[in-house]
Amino acid sequence: MTAAPGPRLQNLWDDNRAKGMSEPEKLLYRSNLLGSDKRITNYGGGNTSAKVTETDPLTGQPVEVLWVKGSGGDVGSIKMDGFATLYMDKLRALKGVYKGVHMEDEMVGYLPHCTFNLNPRAASIDTPLHAYVPRAHVDHMHPDAIIAIAASKNSRELTQRIFGDEIGWLPWKRPGYELGLWLEKFCVENPEAKGVVLESHGLFTWDDDAKACYELTLATIQKAMDWFAAETAGKAVFGGAKHAALPADQRRAVAARLMPAIRGMISGLHPMVGHFDDQPAVLDFVNSVKLEPLAALGTSCPDHFLRTKIRPLVVGFDPGNPDLDATLAALKGEVEAYRDGYAAYYDRCKHPDSPPLRDPNAVVYLVPGVGMITFAKDKATARISGEFYVNAINVMRGADTVSEYCGLPEQEAFDIEYWLLEEAKLQRMPKPKSLAGRIALVTGGAGGIGSATADRMLREGACVLLADIDAEALDRTAQNLSGRHGRDVVRTVSMNVTKEEEVIAALAHAAAEFGGIDILVSNAGIASSAPVEQTTLELWNRNMDILSTGYFLVSRETFKVLRAQGMGGSVIFVASKNGLAASPNASAYCTAKAAEIHLARCLALEGAEAGIRVNVVNPDAVLRGSKIWSGEWLDQRASTYKTDKEGLEEMYRQRSMLKRSVFPEDIAEGVYFFASDLSSKSTGNILNVDAGNVQAFTR
Structure with missing residues (x-):
C-alpha cells in the first residue's frame, strides 16, 4: 500500500468554443470545466465569479456587477x-455597515439589497470572498491535493515550500464576511500573489482574464499533485496495511448483510437510503494501520465535514476471521455508542442559541476488508456523502504521509454544523415526498404495469429496483425511467422469479445498492388460455411456477430483509380479477391467480406483528403496454369471446360496469396507495381496478 501518482489534469479550454462568448458565458464555461473533475472540486463545493460591466436597467449607465455562484449550486x-x-458599488458600501465579527452573520441579510436586475438567485455566504478580491476573475476550489496541504500541521511552511511567494497562506477562518476582508487585505499587501491557500479549507486563485484564471487554477493544483507524487513515491500510506481486502464478491455480500441491519437501526426519524463503495482509495484506508486514529480526527474542509458529520463509525469486522453473525450482533452497541458520543459532542459545544440536536447517527460506516457504507435521506446524498469522504481520505493520505494530519477543531466543526445560517438553509428545504427514503422492488418491471408502477413510485421519491426476465426490455425501461428521474434512483436486475438463487441474489442486490427494501410489488406475470382437456401438465405447472411459486420465493426473501431492518414494509401482489371470478378456457391461469391471492392473505397474517402489510391489486383487461397481451394470449382470448384483436378491448370496456378501459397507470395508482402511508392501517385487502365487474366483488 504505497502512494501512486494519478493522471495529470487536462486543460479542456477550447478557444474556438469560447470565441464570441460574453464574460458571464465564459464564467459558466470555466465553472463547468472546473467542476467536471472531482480532483479539482467536489460536488457542490467551491465557487467561481467574474466582475463584469453591465448596463444598469434603471440609469442605462455602465455598472460593475459581480457574477458569482449562487447559494447551493454546483x-x-x-x-x-x-x-x-x-452591484459591486453596493457590495463595497457594505463595509460601512459592518461593525465587526459579532455581526458577521447579519451581513448575509444585506446581500439581497445588492441584487442586480432583480435576479432571484440567492447569493451565498462566500460572496464577500469573491467581491473583495481586486481581480476580475476568482476561482475558489477544494482540490484534495491542496486541502492535504491545508490540513497538515505545518501547512504554512508546506505552502511556502511548494509555491514560494506565488501562492500565499491564511490561517483557518470560517467562511463569511470577515474572511472576505482578510482576502482583500492579503491581496493589497501581496499584489504579485496569484492565489492563497486557506488553512483546513481550500484554494483561491485569481486573474483578470477568464481563460488565464482557469489555467492558473489547474496549474496550481497540478503543482501540488506533482509535489505530493514526488514526495510520497515509494512510501507506505496510512502506516501500512493491517488487513487484506476480501474478494470483490465477498465484499459486496458482507455489505448486503450489514446494510439492512444498519438501516433499520438508524431510520428512526426517517427512512434512510444507503450507498456502498469499495474503490481502491477506500480499501487502502479501511485496511490500514491508522484507520481508527485517523478516522477519529474527522474531516478538515468544511464542505467535507457538513456532508460526513464529525467522524465516521468504524464497524468491528475482522476480514481475517469474518464472523458476520458476531459483527451483526455487536452492531447495535456500536451504533448506540456513536449516538451517545455525538450527543456528548453536541452538549460540549452547543451555544444558548444553537439549533436542537439533529439526527445523532453516523453518515459514514467504514468496514475493514470490505469498504465504506454511507446513509442519507436519499440515494444521491448518500452517494455524494461517500464521494466527500473519499476526498477526505485523499486529504488524510497526503497530509499523513508528508506531515501530520489535523482535523477541524471540534468547536469549529460544531459551529459550522450547527451554524444558524446552515439551519435556516435546512428549514427552507422542500417537504419530503411521500415515498422519500423508501426502496421498492418491482418484478415484471419491464412490462406496462411494472414500468408504470415504477414511474409512479419514482415520482414520489422512492428508489426502485426493476426486475425482469427480459433483459432487453429491462434495459429500455431503465433508460427511460433514469432519463426522467435520474440514474441514482433506478437499478435493474435480471431475475427469473422461479429460480431460487436468482431471487436471493436480487434481494442482496437491492441491499447493496440501496441499503434494503421497503416495498415489494410482485407483478411478474404469464397468461395462458386453453380448454381444460387441452391444458397440458407443462402449461399448468408453468402458471403455478410463475404466479404461485414465484410470488412465494420473492415474498420469502423480501420478508427476510424486512425483518432484518425491523422497519415494517409493504408487499403488494398484482393479481387479477380472474383470481376471484372464473373465466372460460383459463383454468390454469385462474387457479394460479387464486393461489396468489390466498398467499397474500397468509402473508398478511404472518407479517402483521412486524408491521409488514400485504395487500392485493386486481386488474382486469389491461391491454395497453402489457406484454402478456402481445402474444398467443391475445389471440386465444379473442377466440374465446369470438371477436378479433381490435374488438377485444372494446368488448372488455363494454363488459365493465363503468364502460371504461383500464390502463397500466390505473393499476399503478392502486399499488401506490398500498405502498404509501395512505393505507398504513390496511393489510389483507383486495383492491379491484377493473372498471367494475360484479363477478369479482370480494365477499
Whole structure:
C-alpha cells in the first residue's frame, strides 16, 4: 500500500468554443470545466465569479456587477440562472455597515439589497470572498491535493515550500464576511500573489482574464499533485496495511448483510437510503494501520465535514476471521455508542442559541476488508456523502504521509454544523415526498404495469429496483425511467422469479445498492388460455411456477430483509380479477391467480406483528403496454369471446360496469396507495381496478 501518482489534469479550454462568448458565458464555461473533475472540486463545493460591466436597467449607465455562484449550486452542473448578480458599488458600501465579527452573520441579510436586475438567485455566504478580491476573475476550489496541504500541521511552511511567494497562506477562518476582508487585505499587501491557500479549507486563485484564471487554477493544483507524487513515491500510506481486502464478491455480500441491519437501526426519524463503495482509495484506508486514529480526527474542509458529520463509525469486522453473525450482533452497541458520543459532542459545544440536536447517527460506516457504507435521506446524498469522504481520505493520505494530519477543531466543526445560517438553509428545504427514503422492488418491471408502477413510485421519491426476465426490455425501461428521474434512483436486475438463487441474489442486490427494501410489488406475470382437456401438465405447472411459486420465493426473501431492518414494509401482489371470478378456457391461469391471492392473505397474517402489510391489486383487461397481451394470449382470448384483436378491448370496456378501459397507470395508482402511508392501517385487502365487474366483488 504505497502512494501512486494519478493522471495529470487536462486543460479542456477550447478557444474556438469560447470565441464570441460574453464574460458571464465564459464564467459558466470555466465553472463547468472546473467542476467536471472531482480532483479539482467536489460536488457542490467551491465557487467561481467574474466582475463584469453591465448596463444598469434603471440609469442605462455602465455598472460593475459581480457574477458569482449562487447559494447551493454546483459548478460542474450550474447553468446561467445559477449565478447571483450583485452591484459591486453596493457590495463595497457594505463595509460601512459592518461593525465587526459579532455581526458577521447579519451581513448575509444585506446581500439581497445588492441584487442586480432583480435576479432571484440567492447569493451565498462566500460572496464577500469573491467581491473583495481586486481581480476580475476568482476561482475558489477544494482540490484534495491542496486541502492535504491545508490540513497538515505545518501547512504554512508546506505552502511556502511548494509555491514560494506565488501562492500565499491564511490561517483557518470560517467562511463569511470577515474572511472576505482578510482576502482583500492579503491581496493589497501581496499584489504579485496569484492565489492563497486557506488553512483546513481550500484554494483561491485569481486573474483578470477568464481563460488565464482557469489555467492558473489547474496549474496550481497540478503543482501540488506533482509535489505530493514526488514526495510520497515509494512510501507506505496510512502506516501500512493491517488487513487484506476480501474478494470483490465477498465484499459486496458482507455489505448486503450489514446494510439492512444498519438501516433499520438508524431510520428512526426517517427512512434512510444507503450507498456502498469499495474503490481502491477506500480499501487502502479501511485496511490500514491508522484507520481508527485517523478516522477519529474527522474531516478538515468544511464542505467535507457538513456532508460526513464529525467522524465516521468504524464497524468491528475482522476480514481475517469474518464472523458476520458476531459483527451483526455487536452492531447495535456500536451504533448506540456513536449516538451517545455525538450527543456528548453536541452538549460540549452547543451555544444558548444553537439549533436542537439533529439526527445523532453516523453518515459514514467504514468496514475493514470490505469498504465504506454511507446513509442519507436519499440515494444521491448518500452517494455524494461517500464521494466527500473519499476526498477526505485523499486529504488524510497526503497530509499523513508528508506531515501530520489535523482535523477541524471540534468547536469549529460544531459551529459550522450547527451554524444558524446552515439551519435556516435546512428549514427552507422542500417537504419530503411521500415515498422519500423508501426502496421498492418491482418484478415484471419491464412490462406496462411494472414500468408504470415504477414511474409512479419514482415520482414520489422512492428508489426502485426493476426486475425482469427480459433483459432487453429491462434495459429500455431503465433508460427511460433514469432519463426522467435520474440514474441514482433506478437499478435493474435480471431475475427469473422461479429460480431460487436468482431471487436471493436480487434481494442482496437491492441491499447493496440501496441499503434494503421497503416495498415489494410482485407483478411478474404469464397468461395462458386453453380448454381444460387441452391444458397440458407443462402449461399448468408453468402458471403455478410463475404466479404461485414465484410470488412465494420473492415474498420469502423480501420478508427476510424486512425483518432484518425491523422497519415494517409493504408487499403488494398484482393479481387479477380472474383470481376471484372464473373465466372460460383459463383454468390454469385462474387457479394460479387464486393461489396468489390466498398467499397474500397468509402473508398478511404472518407479517402483521412486524408491521409488514400485504395487500392485493386486481386488474382486469389491461391491454395497453402489457406484454402478456402481445402474444398467443391475445389471440386465444379473442377466440374465446369470438371477436378479433381490435374488438377485444372494446368488448372488455363494454363488459365493465363503468364502460371504461383500464390502463397500466390505473393499476399503478392502486399499488401506490398500498405502498404509501395512505393505507398504513390496511393489510389483507383486495383492491379491484377493473372498471367494475360484479363477478369479482370480494365477499
